[in-house]
Amino acid sequence: MTASSSHIVVIGSGLAGYGVLRELRKLAPDARLTLVTQDDGHFYSKPALSTALAKGKVADTLITTPAEKMTAQLKLDLRAGRLVEAIDREDKAVLTTGGPIFYDKLVLALGADPVRPPIDGDAVHLAMAVNNLDDYRTFREKLPDGARVLIMGGGLVGTEFANDLSATGYQPVVVDMLSHPLAQLVPPGVGNMIRDALAAKGVEWHLGRKVVALRKIDGGIRAELDNGVTIDAPAVLSAVGLRPHVALARDAGLEVSHGIRVDQTGRTSDPDIYAIGDCAEYPQGLAAYVTPIMSAARAIAPSALGTPTEIRFPPLSVQVKTTAYPVVLLPAPFGVDGEWKEEANDEKGLKYLFRDADGIVRGYVFTRDYCQERMDMDRTLSEQMMGTAA
The missing domain is CATH 3.30.390.120 (Enolase-like; domain 1)
Structure with missing residues (x-):
C-alpha cells in the first residue's frame, strides 16, 4: 500500500488535528483523510478564548475558517458531531456514535479536559470551564454585563481571563491556593507585579486560599473559602487546570502516563497510532501551546505516511496575554x-x-x-x- 492510497483518520478538530491534516495534505495530495470530531469542525484559535471579550468577539466571530471551507481546502471526509466511543486496534476501526470508521493510520488529537476539583455544595455543576468554542458561547450567554465573576485558579488561563474581564468592565475575583499568580511558571517577584497591575484594574485576589463549597443563592452562586470568607457572584469560571485526555487511549490498551506516551516521531505504543497536542506525552514531557503542536505536526505527518521523522521542538516560550502587565x-x-x-x-x-x-x-x-x-x-x-x- 502506498502512502497516497492509505486512509488516515484524525480524531479532534482543534489546532493539533487540523495542523497535522494540513501537513498530511501538503505531503500526500491524494491520500484519503478523515476527520472525526464531536464538535462542528469549525477552525478557530483556542488561545483567543481568553482575550475575546476585550476584542469584542462573540463565539461565532471567533471562527476563522468554517468547517465547510476547511473540508474543501483539505479535501477531507468530515464526520462532525460524532462521539468516539472506542478504538478497536485489532480491526483498526474507530467506533463512533455514527458507526465504525476503519483506518490504516490513526492520529489522536484529543486535547485535554478541565480539572474538576472536589468542592461541596449544590452549585458545583454551575461552575463553567471554557475549553472550546461551545464553552465560550455558554459563558458569554450566562454573563450579565459588568458582573462580578469568580475565577477559581490563578494560573495562565485564570490570569488571562481576569485581565480580559477587567478590561471590559467586569469585576473578576480570583481565588488560588498558591501565593502569587502564575506561581508554577514565574518567580514571586514577577507574580507579585502581575497581581498588583491587575488589582489596579479592579481584579480582587484571594491568594493562598481555596474554594471549599459553591452554593446556589438568589441571583447567582455563593463561594465559601477555606478561611470562612464568602464571595457572591452571578458566574463562576473554573480555571484550575487541564488534564490530558487519555481515557480513550487507555481503554484501547495504549501506554499512558500523564498523557498518551509517544516516541520522538509522535508514535504511540501501537505503530499505527500517533498522538499530538495536549493529549500527548512526548519523551520531553507534556508540551501544550501552539509552537510544539506545529512542530509535532510537521514530523507526525511524514511519519504517518511512512517516513519516520523526529519531532524537533524549538524553545517553547509563551506570551502571557495580560495587557495590564x-x-x-x-x-x-x-x-x-x-x-x-x-x-x-x-x-x-x-x-x-x-x-x-x-x-x-x-x-x-x-x-x-x-x-x-x-x-x-x-x-x-x-x-x-x-x-x-x-
Missing part, C-alpha cells in the same frame, strides 16, 4: 535543579533567568519592555540546544 516566558524544565535569579528590575520591567546546576540558562521571564528580547533569547537557546544535541 505584558509577560513572555520560557518555563523552567520540569524536574531540573536550578534557581531563578533577577537580572534586571528597572523602569523597563523585570528580567529573570533560570539557571540549572551547571549555570546554563534553561528558562526566562521578561516583562514589559524586556519582552522585546524574546526572539533573541529564543534564538540563543535554540542554538545552545542544537549544540548540545550535536
Whole structure:
C-alpha cells in the first residue's frame, strides 16, 4: 500500500488535528483523510478564548475558517458531531456514535479536559470551564454585563481571563491556593507585579486560599473559602487546570502516563497510532501551546505516511496575554535543579533567568519592555540546544 492510497483518520478538530491534516495534505495530495470530531469542525484559535471579550468577539466571530471551507481546502471526509466511543486496534476501526470508521493510520488529537476539583455544595455543576468554542458561547450567554465573576485558579488561563474581564468592565475575583499568580511558571517577584497591575484594574485576589463549597443563592452562586470568607457572584469560571485526555487511549490498551506516551516521531505504543497536542506525552514531557503542536505536526505527518521523522521542538516560550502587565516566558524544565535569579528590575520591567546546576540558562521571564528580547533569547537557546544535541 502506498502512502497516497492509505486512509488516515484524525480524531479532534482543534489546532493539533487540523495542523497535522494540513501537513498530511501538503505531503500526500491524494491520500484519503478523515476527520472525526464531536464538535462542528469549525477552525478557530483556542488561545483567543481568553482575550475575546476585550476584542469584542462573540463565539461565532471567533471562527476563522468554517468547517465547510476547511473540508474543501483539505479535501477531507468530515464526520462532525460524532462521539468516539472506542478504538478497536485489532480491526483498526474507530467506533463512533455514527458507526465504525476503519483506518490504516490513526492520529489522536484529543486535547485535554478541565480539572474538576472536589468542592461541596449544590452549585458545583454551575461552575463553567471554557475549553472550546461551545464553552465560550455558554459563558458569554450566562454573563450579565459588568458582573462580578469568580475565577477559581490563578494560573495562565485564570490570569488571562481576569485581565480580559477587567478590561471590559467586569469585576473578576480570583481565588488560588498558591501565593502569587502564575506561581508554577514565574518567580514571586514577577507574580507579585502581575497581581498588583491587575488589582489596579479592579481584579480582587484571594491568594493562598481555596474554594471549599459553591452554593446556589438568589441571583447567582455563593463561594465559601477555606478561611470562612464568602464571595457572591452571578458566574463562576473554573480555571484550575487541564488534564490530558487519555481515557480513550487507555481503554484501547495504549501506554499512558500523564498523557498518551509517544516516541520522538509522535508514535504511540501501537505503530499505527500517533498522538499530538495536549493529549500527548512526548519523551520531553507534556508540551501544550501552539509552537510544539506545529512542530509535532510537521514530523507526525511524514511519519504517518511512512517516513519516520523526529519531532524537533524549538524553545517553547509563551506570551502571557495580560495587557495590564505584558509577560513572555520560557518555563523552567520540569524536574531540573536550578534557581531563578533577577537580572534586571528597572523602569523597563523585570528580567529573570533560570539557571540549572551547571549555570546554563534553561528558562526566562521578561516583562514589559524586556519582552522585546524574546526572539533573541529564543534564538540563543535554540542554538545552545542544537549544540548540545550535536
